[in-house]
Amino acid sequence: MTASQYVRAVTDAEAVAMYGRRYVFGALDQTEFGMETRLNLILSPRMSLQMYLQPLLSNGRYTGFKEALQPRTYDFAEYGKDTGTISFDAENGVYTVYPGAGGTGTPFLIPNPDFNYTSLRANTVFRWEFKPGSTLYVVWTQQREDQTSDGRFAFNQDITRMMRAPATTCSWSR
Amino acid sequence: MMRAPGFTIVSATIEGDERKPVVWELGGNYQTRPDGSWSGEAEIGLKFRPLPTFSIEVGRRSATS
Numbered sequence: 001m002t003a004s005q006y007v008r009a010v011t012d013a014e015a016v017a018m019y020g021r022r023y024v025f026g027a028l029d030q031t032e033f034g035m036e037t038r039l040n041l042i043l044s045p046r047m048s049l050q051m052y053l054q055p056l057l058s059n060g061r062y063t064g065f066k067e068a069l070q071p072r073t074y075d076f077a078e079y080g081k082d083t084g085t086i087s088f089d090a091e092n093g094v095y096t097v098y099p100g101a102g103g104t105g106t107p108f109l110i111p112n113p114d115f116n117y118t119s120l121r122a123n124t125v126f127r128w129e130f131k132p133g134s135t136l137y138v139v140w141t142q143q144r145e146d147q148t149s150d151g152r153f154a155f156n157q158d159i160t161r162m163m164r165a166p167a168t169t170c171s172w173s174r
Numbered sequence: 175m176m177r178a179p180g181f182t183i184v185s186a187t188i189e190g191d192e193r194k195p196v197v198w199e200l201g202g203n204y205q206t207r208p209d210g211s212w213s214g215e216a217e218i219g220l221k222f223r224p225l226p227t228f229s230i231e232v233g234r235r236s237a238t239s
Contacts, residue, residue, distance in 0.1 A: 002239055003211040032237040042227035074209060 002028040004076065007062065010108045014100065017070055022099060024110060025076060026062035031153040033057045046129040051122075057158045058117045061151035065095065065110060088112075093149060114151030118162035120144040138173040182206045189219075197221040199233075213239030 005028035015022045039051040065086055066076040079086040085103035088095050095110040126138040146165035187201035199219035206212045219233035 001210075001212055003207075003209040028239070030237075030239045032235075034235045036231075036233045036235075038229075038231040040229045040231075 002030065004066075004074075005062070007065065007110060007113055012099065012106055012108070014105055015067075018068060019071075022108070023068040024097075025066055025068065026113070027064040028060050028062055030058065030060040032059075033153075033155070048127045050125045050127075052124075054119075054121045055159070055162060056117075056119045056121075057153070057155070057162070059115065059151060059153040059158070061114050062112075065097065067099065112149050114149045116148045116150045116152070116158065116161075118144075118146050118158050118165065120162050120165075136173060138171070140169070140171045142167050142169045144168075180208065187217075195223050197223070211239070213237065 004025040007024045007026050009024065010022045011020060012022050013020050034054065034056045037051075037053040039049075041049040043049065064078055064081075066078040066082070069075040069077055077083040079097050079099065083101055084097060084099040084105065086095055086097050093112040095112065096107055097110060098107050099105045120143070122140075122142045124140045127135060129135045144162060144165040144167045146161050148161075183203065183205045185201075185203035187199065189199040189201075190197045197220070199217070199221075201218075202214070202216040204212070204214045215235065215237040217233065217235045219231070221229060221231045223229040
């Protein structure tokens with residue numbers, strides 16, 4: 001749990017102590033899973049095959065949005081608890097904050113910063129030194145990634161989403 | 175001299191014999207910070223080398239913070 005993760009800053013002339021800006025933070029609960037796989041095959045002193053595969057799942061959920069109170073301090077006021085009000089519009093995925101005491105002040109929005117990031121990276125390199133000083137490389141790379149703002153860690157669902165994500169594939173040789 | 179609140183970091187790793195065909199590794203760390211933040215990470219790795227010319231390595235990492 002990261003107690004105070006920076007989320008965004010908004011301009012507000014009423015935030016006098018912070019020189020006209022509100023610096024918004026939140027508590028971030030993050031879970032990550034990765035699995036690196038490498039395969040090395042030396043076919044001969046002049047020929048080799050190397051493969052690399054890395055699936056990665058990373059999820060984060062923010063709670064307890066708050067703002068910094070004074071420069072050069074680590075003091076915060078949590079919206080809806082210490083100051084102002086906060087409400088979440090699930091349909092549009094935004095929080096609305098009225099930062100002043102009792103729900104007053106100029107409202108601002110915080111787009112839901114929760115994230116569900118999945119990625120798969122794969123590389124394969126075939127190397128052949130066909131004559132001394134001359135080498136042929138054949139490289140195949142694929143990357144898939146996908147992001148939503150669900151924020152919950154659901155292993156099977158995230159793996160499925162990762163495998164269905166559109167892929168970028170690149171191959172070259174020289 | 176500046177005084178700053180301290181972090182606590184506990185970290186441990188243990189691994190098998192690199193010379194063997196199957197090499198395993200286990201590790202993890204845990205951190206707490208003065209603001210109440212914390213994070214933990216666990217790693218497990220396995221390297222299989224049945225021939226001097228062939229190896230396959232799998233490393234799994236889980237982290238929460």
